[in-house]
Amino acid sequence: MKNIYHKLLLLIAGSTQKELPAQIRYLKVENEVLRSKLPKRISVTTQEKNRLVKFGAKLGKAVHEIVTIVAPSTLLRWIRESKKPGGIKPVRKGRPRTKEEIRELIIRMARENDWGYTRIMGELKKLGIKPPSRNTVKNILKENGLDPGPKRGEGTWDEFLKMHAATLWQCDFYSKRVLTLKGWRDLYVLVFLHVDSRQVFIxxxxFHPNEEWTTLQVEKFLEHAKSKELSVQTLMHDRDKTFTTKVDATLQAMDIRVVKSAxxxxxxxxxxxxxxxxxxxxCLDHFVVFxxxxxxxxxxxxxxxxxxxQPHQGKENQLLTSVDQPEAEILSINSVKCHERLGGVLKHYHRQAA
Structure with a gap:
């Protein structure tokens, strides 16, 4: 490539005054052909910018006719900047880097918990911090050797149920093996969940989830829903034998439609x-329950x-019953505190009041 330019310079130096315009016109056409083969946008290094400025400053008004590697206005701006103290300002490419304090907080939350990137984004939003994009949070975790996905099993959702979410409740039994003076026994609770708000009543x-006990719990549930001003028009449960005709009749007497799952x-x-x-x-898998x-x-x-x-991913990382803290203009890592329940099994982060 150097030999080509060397020969070109010798040719121009030996050319007559009449030959030079023809040679320049040809070189311009050739440059246009070569330029058409290249990407529309060409990146140049600082050294290349300085060379263009050095020779472009002598072109005068011809800049608008000759320059094609960048917009003529861009070269003129570089020439103006080169005359100022500090020279040509470097251009920062890409998105601005996430603040180091936020990066540290993301890494801290990931290391202290088994959370995925969406849960971490929810915690940031709850603190009044505008979270970086999903991909940015995932990349921050990957750069630090952390798995961006939560450690949990796969689960599927029945989208059809969302159509009835505002007035639909679901309920089911949950049993836990507990240690008592009589040895290991099964202990039961009945869980009610409002599909729209995700609020629960447990x-x-x-030890004996019989018909009488279940009917009493249904009555307590209805009182709870009324106190929270949550509508109960439909209650869905599985075909567990404990949900007897009497239990369903208690609900139907309150004009509540009972739907049994398939x-x-x-x-x-x-x-x-x-x-x-x-x-x-x-929670419960972390304990031996007595x-x-x-x-x-x-x-x-x-x-x-x-x-x-807890921020809820199914509710756009909002809290269910508390108000998110206002967005913080300036984040101080020292103001972010971790509150623990049950010896650190349950954690959440909040900003300490000034």
Missing amino acids: TSST YRSPNTNAFVERFIQTLQQE GQEHMDYLVHEFVDFYHEE
Whole structure:
């Protein structure tokens, strides 16, 4: 390539005054052909910019006719900047880098929990921090050797149920093996979930979930829903034998439609099933439960955490019953505190009041 330019310079130097315009016209046409083969936008280095400025400054008005590698206005701007102290300003490419404080907070949350990137984005939003994009959070985690996906099993949702979410409740039993003075026994709770708001009501535990107990819990549930001003028009449950005719009659007497899920179709009761899985994996699986009082305490703590402190991915990372903190203009890492429940099993982050 150097030999070509060397020969070109010798040719121009030996040319007559009449030959030079013809040679320049040809070179311009050849340059246009070569330029058409290249991408529309060409990046140049700082060194290349300085060379263009050095020779372009002598062109005068011909800049608008000759320059094609960049817009003529761009070269003129470079020439003006080169005359100022500091020279040509470097151009920063791409998106602005995420603030280091936010990067540190993302990494901290990921290391202290088994959360995926969407849950971390929810915690940031709850703190009043505008989260980076999903891909940015995922890349930050990957750069630090952290898995961007949450550690949980796969689950599917029945989208049809969302059409009835505003007035639909689902309920199901959950049993936990607990240690008592009589040895290991099965302890039961009954879980009610409002599909639209995702709010839950969990009964006190029992070793004997018979018809009488279940009917009483249904009545307590209806009182709870009324106190929270949550409509109950439809209640969906599976075909567990404990849901007897008397239990359903209690609901129907209140003008509540009872819908039984299809045989061997747990996905039709997907929302409450998913909540029970969350209760189990995020809380109860971490403990050896000693009797009813211990079980009720653990469940009560989790329900408070679930309603007041946990951002919900299915609700655009909003809290269920508390208001998000206002967006922070300036973030101080020292102002972000971690609140723990149940010895650190349940954590949430909040900004400490000034």
